[in-house]
Amino acid sequence: GAVVSQHPSWVICKSGTSVKIECRSLDFQATTMFWYRQFPKQSLMLMATSNEGSKATYEQGVEKDKFLINHASLTLSTLTVTSAHPEDSSFYICSARGSQSTGEAFFGQGTRLTVV
């Protein structure tokens, strides 16, 4: 199956700093990538959708200036959490879909962000 690699797996940062999370499709070209966040005991919540070379489309209530998404190539998307605060602590997950797919998406292993 298609492989999506997400890095880092976990990160601890201080309040006010920025954190970058990378998402790479290893064996296919990801025309569309998605970013989710997940709080404990809850389901995944879609944050934004990005297509290669285009600006990301953010879901309602997600601050685009706080969660910067870049999808500069067909194999790499990044999420930068800017000026992180403790309430941004969460499990962040990316997924990718290729142009050849019939809608199925493949997910990274997730990044656990803790802001102290």
Next chain:
Amino acid sequence: DAKTTQPTSMDCAEGRAANLPCNHSTISGNEYVYWYRQIHSQGPQYIIHGLKNNETNEMASLIITEDRKSSTLILPHATLRDTAVYYCIVSRTGGFKTIFGAGTRLFVKA
């Protein structure tokens, strides 16, 4: 995209078949049924998807009713490692989003 309804949780004995139901009574003709699962503290894993016909792969079988208003994911011989939250999602293909509901928490017991 059509909404889905799944039981909150289910138990299954190790080695037995796990049958996970999903209702999607408002599904449209061009919408597929997708199944994913999420093992604790990991990213979701794609399992299988289908449009009308039953599908089978190395992980599971997907049975879709003739009217397409419901489906069942079958894990033929459940193992302890199949304990996870299983998500049934109905969506069109192409650039459409994958939106997760609450899913079914499957507990496989020894």
